[in-house]
Every structure is written in C-alpha cells, then in structure tokens.
Amino acid sequence: MKTSTKPADVNAIEVEGLAGGYDGRTILQDVSFTVKRGEIFFVIGGSGCGKSTLLRHMIGLHQPTAGSVKYFGEDFGAADAARRRELLKGFGVLYQSGALWSSLTLRDNVALPLVEHTDLNRRDREEIVALKLAQVGLTGYEDHFPSEISGGMKKRAGLARALALDPAIVFFDEPSAGLDPVTSRKLDELVLQIREMLGTTLVIVSHELDSIFGIADRVIMLEREAKGIIAEGTPKELAAKSDDPRVQEFLHRVARAGAKA
Ligand SMILES: Nc1ncnc2c1ncn2[C@@H]1O[C@H](COP(=O)(O)OP(=O)(O)OP(=O)(O)O)[C@@H](O)[C@H]1O
Numbered sequence: 001m002k003t004s005t006k007p008a009d010v011n012a013i014e015v016e017g018l019a020g021g022y023d024g025r026t027i028l029q030d031v032s033f034t035v036k037r038g039e040i041f042f043v044i045g046g047s048g049c050g051k052s053t054l055l056r057h058m059i060g061l062h063q064p065t066a067g068s069v070k071y072f073g074e075d076f077g078a079a080d081a082a083r084r085r086e087l088l089k090g091f092g093v094l095y096q097s098g099a100l101w102s103s104l105t106l107r108d109n110v111a112l113p114l115v116e117h118t119d120l121n122r123r124d125r126e127e128i129v130a131l132k133l134a135q136v137g138l139t140g141y142e143d144h145f146p147s148e149i150s151g152g153m154k155k156r157a158g159l160a161r162a163l164a165l166d167p168a169i170v171f172f173d174e175p176s177a178g179l180d181p182v183t184s185r186k187l188d189e190l191v192l193q194i195r196e197m198l199g200t201t202l203v204i205v206s207h208e209l210d211s212i213f214g215i216a217d218r219v220i221m222l223e224r225e226a227k228g229i230i231a232e233g234t235p236k237e238l239a240a241k242s243d244d245p246r247v248q249e250f251l252h253r254v255a256r257a258g259a260k261a
Contacts, residue, residue: 009036010036010037010072011034011035011036011037011070011072011073012035012036012037012038012039012071012072012168012169012201013034013035013041013058013069013070013071013169013201013203014034014068014069014070014073015031015032015033015034015058015067015068015069015070016032016067016068016069016070017030017031017032017066017067017068018030018031018032018054018057018058018064018066018067018068018069019031019064019065019066019067020053020054020057020062020063020064020065021053021065022053022062026065026227027050027053027227028050028053028054028057028222028227028228029066029227029228030066030067030228031054031067031222031228031229032067032229033220033229033232035201035203035218036201037072037168037199037201038195038199038200038201039201039202039217039218040191040192040195040202040204040215040216040217041201041202041203041204041216041217041218041219041220042203042204042205042206042211042212042216042218042219042220042235043055043203043204043205043206043219043220043222044205044206044207044212044219044220044221044222044250045207045221045222045223045224045250046207046223046224046250047207048224049222049223049224050222050224050227050228051173051205051207051222052096052173052205054205054222055171055173055203055205057069058076058171058203059088059091059093059171060076060077060084060088063077064077071087071090071168071169072168074087089117089165089167090165090167090168090169091167091168091169091170091171092159092161092162092163092164092165092167092169092170092171092200093162093170093171093173094155094158094159094162094170094171094172094173094175095173096173096174096177099158100146100154100157100158100161101146102145102146102147103145104145105142105143105144105145106133106138106141106142106143106144106145106146106149106157106160107126107129107133107142107143109146109157109161110129110132110133110157110160110161110164111125111126111128111129111164112161112164113161113164113165114128114129114164114165117165118165128164129142129160129164130142132160132161132163132164133157133160135160135163135193135194135197135198136156136157136159136160136163136190137156137190138153138156138157138160141153141157150183151178151179151183152179152183152186152187155175155179155187156187156190159172159190159194163194163198163200166198167200168200168201169200169201169202169203170194170200170201170202170203171202171203171204171205172191172202172203172204172205173205174205174206174207175187175188175191175204175206175211176206176208176211181210184208184210184211185210185214188210188211188214188215191204191215192215204216207250209251212235212251213235213236213239216234216235217234218232218233218234219231219232219233219234219235219238220232221238221246221247221250223246230244230246230247231244231247235251238251239251239252
C-alpha cells in the first residue's frame with residue numbers, strides 16, 4: 001500500500017520544548033519534533049498518554065505552558081488573534097467523533113467551512129463541494145444526511161469537509177475509531193491518495209498497527225509516565241531496533257491484534 005512519494009525537505013511543523021496539560025496538571029513536557037511537508041506523520045501510544053492533548057495544544061485549542069509550535073517557519077503561539085485565525089484556515093481537523101452536523105446534508109456539511117471562511121458565491125461553492133466529495137469517493141451522496149451513510153462514509157465526508165479550504169496540513173484524531181478493519185484499510189488508502197493528489201501533510205493520532213505500519217512515514221510514540229516522546233522513527237525501524245521494552249510491548253501487542261484482524 002505504501003507509495004514512493006518522498007516528503008519534500010521542508011518543515012511543515014516544528015514543535016520545540018512544548019509543555020501542556022489541564023488545570024495545572026502537566027500531561028506533556030519538553031516535547032520536540034518536526035514534520036516534513038507531505039509527510040504522513042503518526043502520533044502513537046497507549047490510552048491516556050496525551051496524543052489528543054498534543055494535537056489540541058498544537059492547533060491552539062489549549063495554550064501550551066511552554067515551548068513553541070511553528071507552521072512553515074511561523075510561530076503560531078506568537079501570532080496575534082487575526083493571524084492565528086488566518087493560519088487556522090490552513091489546517092483541516094478531524095476529531096475522533098467525526099462531528100458532522102446531523103441536520104445538514106453532506107453537501108451542506110462540506111460547504112460549511114466555505115460559507116464561514118470565504119466569499120465564494122453559491123455556484124463556486126457547489127463546484128468545490130462536488131470536487132471534495134469526489135476526492136473522497138462520495139459522488140452521488142451530496143443530498144444524504146449523515147444518518148443515512150455508513151461509519152466509513154462519515155469519516156470520508158469528514159475528510160472532504162476538512163479538505164474544503166485546501167489545507168496544507170490535516171490533523172486526524174483516531175481515523176479508525178469505530179471502523180471495522182476492512183473499512184479502516186480503505187480509509188488508509190484514501191489518506192495515501194490525498195497525500196499523492198494534494199501533497200497534504202497529515203498528522204494522525206492512532207494506536208492501530210495496520211495503519212501505523214501501512215501508511216506512516218514516521219511516528220513519535222508518547223508515554224504517560226514520561227509525559228512525552230519515548231521513541232521516534234519509522235515504524236519498521238522502531239519495531240526492529242528499539243531497545244525500549246515499552247515500545248516493543250506496544251508495537252508487538254498491537255501487531256498481534258493487527259495480525260488477527
Ligand atoms: N479536557 C480535559 N480536561 C482534563 N483532563 C483531560 C482532558 N482531556 C484529556 N485529559 C486527560 O489528559 C490525559 C491524556 O489524555 P488524552 O486524551 O490526550 O490521551 P490519548 O493518548 O489521546 O488517549 P486515547 O488514546 O485514550 O484517546 C488523560 O489523563 C486524560 O484524562
């Protein structure tokens with residue numbers, strides 16, 4: 001499934017010394033890593049280690065207590081509110097729940113960011129919506145409501161909406177949550193296609209081995225006690241060479257579960 005695309009040698013994201021948490025409780029400290037443009041970059045680790053927390057601090061939903069996050073060289077935390085809003089338009093974000101509006105058709109769900117953030121007229125919006133739904137294989141479902149489509153299709157529709165503004169970076173929290181293995185693999189293939197077609201940088205939170213080994217260019221592994229990164233590299237490198245038992249246990253535990261699936 002893996003493609004030959006080489007990520008460009010440009011840093012899309014630079015996280016330096018990031019710390020964060022909730023209500024004075026530190027969940028992450030001194031977290032540093034970079035993501036190259038066009039890379040499919042996974043944040044992996046056991047439940048509660050802070051994967052979603054890292055994402056939330058990276059996109060400004062929570063303020064880091066230390067460190068910086070730069071997008072294409074620009075410091076997100078140092079930007080004023082207007083500039084932040086501008087930068088946020090360059091991100092597509094898909095939360096675990098998918099969060100499509102149940103009262104809106106797929107067409108209107110995907111159009112929402114265009115209505116909110118652009119001055120495009122209705123006809124131009126419709127064209128973009130049709131293109132985005134085509135990119136995720138949902139042509140013909142424009143008038144369906146989320147309740148009328150499968151879980152995998154909802155994720156695809158969420159992806160179409162996240163892509164509406166042609167973001168340079170997409171953050172995807174647990175793509176395979178709630179999906180069967182076959183549907184998960186199809187979603188993985190779609191992620192690869194999106195990167196191929198659009199050159200999008202993808203940051204994906206996941207603990208699912210099939211996805212990690214199937215499509216991740218590189219991963220960081222977080223650990224709860226360490227409050228940060230305990231391993232970084234390609235999944236194969238880590239599985240073969242890491243001498244950290246936590247990394248080995250995590251990857252092999254998931255490997256066994258993945259092999260059955
Ligand atoms: N909004 C919040 N307020 C307070 N504590 C939170 C909040 N969100 C997460 N936490 C706590 O932060 C820690 C890390 O949670 P987080 O959701 O980031 O982990 P995760 O690695 O994404 O886990 P999972 O794989 O189970 O989704 C947990 O102890 C969690 O209880």
